[in-house]
Amino acid sequence: MKASDAMDPNPVTLKPTDTIECAADYIMERRFRSLPVVDENNCYMGMFGVNCLLKQVIPKAVFLPHGLENVDFIHESFEDLYQRFADVKDLPISICLNQEIQPIEPDAPLTKTLLQLYQTRASIPIVEPGSCKLLGVISYWDVGERILAAGKLKNA
Amino acid sequence: MHNLPQADLIFGLSPVWFAGGLFVVTYLLIVTERLNRAIISMMAAALMIMSGVLTQQAAVKGVDFNTIGLLTGMMIIVGITRESGVFQYLAIRSAKLVKADPWGILVMLMLVTALLSALLDNVTTVLLIAPITLLITDTLKINPYPYLFAEIFASNIGGTATLIGDPPNIMIGSATGLGYNDFLFNLAPIAILVLLLTIIPIYLIWGRHLTADPQLISKVMLYREKDAIKDWLLLKKSLFVLTLVMLGFIIGHDYGLQPATVAMFGAALLLTLHVLPFSQEKQSKMVTKSLCDVEWITIFFFIGLFILVYGVETTGLLEMLAHQVIELTDGDKMVTAMSILFVSATASAIVDNIPFVATMIPLIKNMAASFGGAEQLQPIWWSLALGSCLGGNGSLVGASANLIVAGFAERSGQPIRFLPFLLMAFPLMMMSVLVSSIYVYFRYF
Numbered sequence: 001m002k003a004s005d006a007m008d009p010n011p012v013t014l015k016p017t018d019t020i021e022c023a024a025d026y027i028m029e030r031r032f033r034s035l036p037v038v039d040e041n042n043c044y045m046g047m048f049g050v051n052c053l054l055k056q057v058i059p060k061a062v063f064l065p066h067g068l069e070n071v072d073f074i075h076e077s078f079e080d081l082y083q084r085f086a087d088v089k090d091l092p093i094s095i096c097l098n099q100e101i102q103p104i105e106p107d108a109p110l111t112k113t114l115l116q117l118y119q120t121r122a123s124i125p126i127v128e129p130g131s132c133k134l135l136g137v138i139s140y141w142d143v144g145e146r147i148l149a150a151g152k153l154k155n156a
Numbered sequence: 157m158h159n160l161p162q163a164d165l166i167f168g169l170s171p172v173w174f175a176g177g178l179f180v181v182t183y184l185l186i187v188t189e190r191l192n193r194a195i196i197s198m199m200a201a202a203l204m205i206m207s208g209v210l211t212q213q214a215a216v217k218g219v220d221f222n223t224i225g226l227l228t229g230m231m232i233i234v235g236i237t238r239e240s241g242v243f244q245y246l247a248i249r250s251a252k253l254v255k256a257d258p259w260g261i262l263v264m265l266m267l268v269t270a271l272l273s274a275l276l277d278n279v280t281t282v283l284l285i286a287p288i289t290l291l292i293t294d295t296l297k298i299n300p301y302p303y304l305f306a307e308i309f310a311s312n313i314g315g316t317a318t319l320i321g322d323p324p325n326i327m328i329g330s331a332t333g334l335g336y337n338d339f340l341f342n343l344a345p346i347a348i349l350v351l352l353l354t355i356i357p358i359y360l361i362w363g364r365h366l367t368a369d370p371q372l373i374s375k376v377m378l379y380r381e382k383d384a385i386k387d388w389l390l391l392k393k394s395l396f397v398l399t400l401v402m403l404g405f406i407i408g409h410d411y412g413l414q415p416a417t418v419a420m421f422g423a424a425l426l427l428t429l430h431v432l433p434f435s436q437e438k439q440s441k442m443v444t445k446s447l448c449d450v451e452w453i454t455i456f457f458f459i460g461l462f463i464l465v466y467g468v469e470t471t472g473l474l475e476m477l478a479h480q481v482i483e484l485t486d487g488d489k490m491v492t493a494m495s496i497l498f499v500s501a502t503a504s505a506i507v508d509n510i511p512f513v514a515t516m517i518p519l520i521k522n523m524a525a526s527f528g529g530a531e532q533l534q535p536i537w538w539s540l541a542l543g544s545c546l547g548g549n550g551s552l553v554g555a556s557a558n559l560i561v562a563g564f565a566e567r568s569g570q571p572i573r574f575l576p577f578l579l580m581a582f583p584l585m586m587m588s589v590l591v592s593s594i595y596v597y598f599r600y601f
Contacts, residue, residue, distance in 0.1 A: 060294055060568055060569075061568070064287060066287070072383040073244070
C-alpha cells in the first residue's frame with residue numbers, strides 16, 4: 001500500500017492571503033486540526049492549524065529562543081487572550097505557516113507515512129514528485145476509516 | 157622576555173614575526189566571525205605549540221586558571237540560581253514598584269540589570285531580563301527599543317563595577333592580584349555615576365515620550381511576582397551560597413584566597429545542596445545539566461587566547477610594544493593611562509574586548525619598570541578596565557550582551573540595526589569614557 005491509497009484527494013485548503021480570523025472561524029467551526037495552504041497554482045506552502053491560533057494568544061516572549069520559561073505569574077482572562085488575538089486577526093495566515101511538516105510523495109510506503117503521521121501528530125500533505133503541487137492530504141481519520149473498513153470487510 | 161627554549165626560525169620567519177603574524181591573523185578571523193571564536197583560538201594555540209614558539213608545558217603555564225576557574229564557577233552558580241526564578245521575580249517586582257509606569261519601568265529595569273551584571277555576569281543578566289522586558293512592553297503596547305537599548309548600557313556599566321562583572325575585569329584582577337574590594341572601591345563609584353548620567357540622555361531621547369494606556373498598565377500590575385519563583389527551597393540555597401561567595405570575594409583576598417577558589421567552592425557547595433536530596437541517577441542528570449549550562453565556548457576561547465598571547469609575550473614582542481607606547485607618551489603615566497582608556501574604549505567598541513585585554517595585560521605589565529614598579533600601574537589598570545568594559549557599549553558588536561539583546565529584539569520583530577545603534581550608542585559611550593577620564597585624573601593624578 002502507498003500513501004496515495006489512504007489520502008483524501010480533495011482536501012479543504014486555505015490561501016496564504018486568507019486572514020487569521022477567517023481561517024480561525026473555518027477551523028473552529030469544522031473542528032479541523034490543521035489545513036494545507038496552497039497558492040493560486042495549487043502549490044503547497046505549509047500547514048495552518050489550531051497550534052498557530054494558540055500561539056497567537058500566548059505572550060510572544062515565551063516563544064523566543066531563551067525566552068520566558070516560567071509564565072506562572074501571568075494571570076489572564078479570555079478577554080485578555082482575545083485582545084492578543086485581535087491584534088493579529090486581520091493579518092494573513094502566511095505569517096504563521098507550519099513548514100516543519102515535511103510533505104511526502106504519493107508513492108511513499110504506507111507504513112512510513114503512518115510513522116510520519118504518528119511523529120508529526122498532524123495531517124500530512126501529499127505532493128507531486130519534483131513539484132510543489134498538492135495532490136491530497138492524509139489525516140488520522142482517513143487512515144482510521146480505511147483500517148476499520150478493512151476489518152469490517154474481513155469479518156463480513 | 158621569558159627564558160624559554162624557542163625555535164630559531166619557523167617557516168623561515170623569526171619567532172617574533174611568526175607569533176606576531178599568527179596573532180594578527182587570529183584577531184582578523186575573530187573579527188570576521190566566519191568561524192566560531194573558540195575554534196579559532198584553540199587552533200591558534202595549537203599552532204603556537206606545534207611551531208615551537210611554546211612547548212606544551214609552557215603553553216599550560218600561560219593559561220590563567222584563576223580566570224578560567226572564576227568564570228566556570230560563577231557560570232555553574234548562576235545556572236542553578238536562575239532555575240529558581242529569582243531574576244524574573246526581581247524584574248516584575250521592580251516594574252510593579254513604580255506602578256508599571258513606562259518610564260519608571262525603564263529606569264528600574266536599568267537598575268536591576270546593572271546590579272545583576274555587577275554581581276553575576278552581564279550575559280546571563282540580559283538573557284534573563286530581556287524576555288521579561290519584551291513581555292512587559294508587549295503588554296503595554298510600547299516600543300521595546302528604548303528598554304533594550306538602556307539594558308545594553310546598564311549591563312556593560314554594571315559589569316564595570318566589580319571584579320566578576322565583566323570578563324576584562326576578571327582577567328585584570330587575576331593578572332594583577334587586585335581583589336574584589338579593590339575593584340569595588342575604585343570602579344563602583346564611577347560606574348554608578350556613569351549609570352545615572354546615562355539615564356539623562358535616555359530620558360531626553362525616549363523617556364519623556366513614553367506613555368501607556370492605564371488599562372494595559374493595570375494588566376502589568378496583575379502579574380504575581382511570587383508565582384515567578386519556581387522553587388523556594390532552591391532560591392534559599394542559591395541565595396545562601398551567593399552570599400557566601402560574595403563574602404568570600406570580599407574577605408578572602410586578605411587570606412590569600414583567589415576568586416577562582418571561592419567561585420569553585422561556591423559551585424561545588426551549591427551543586428551539593430541542589431542534588432543531595434535526590435537518587436544517585438537523578439544526581440548525575442542534574443550535575444550533567446548544570447555543567448552543560450557552562451558556556452564552554454567562552455571557556456575554550458579563553459584558554460586558546462591565553463596560550464596565543466603567552467606565545468607572543470615569550471617572543472618579546474609585547475615588551476617592545478610596551479616600550480614604544482611609553483616612548484609615544486613620553487613616559488608620562490597620566491598620558492599613558494588616558495591613552496589606554498580611550499584606545500581600549502574605541503577598540504572594545506569595534507572588536508571583542510576579551511582578546512584586546514588579554515593582549516594589553518602583558519603589555520602593561522612590561523611598563524612596570526618604567527613607571528617605578530607594579531604598584532604604580534594601578535591607574536593604568538583602572539583605565540584599561542573602564543575603557544574595555546564601557547567601550548562595549550559603543551557598538552552592537554562591542555559586547556556579547558549587546559548581541560544577545562539584539563537577537564531578542566530581532567526575533568520579537570523590533571530589530572536593533574547596527575548603524576542606528578552605533579550613531580546613538582557611540583557618542584553616549586564616549587561621554588561615559590570622558591566622565592571616566594575626569595574621574596581617573598582627579599582620583600589618581
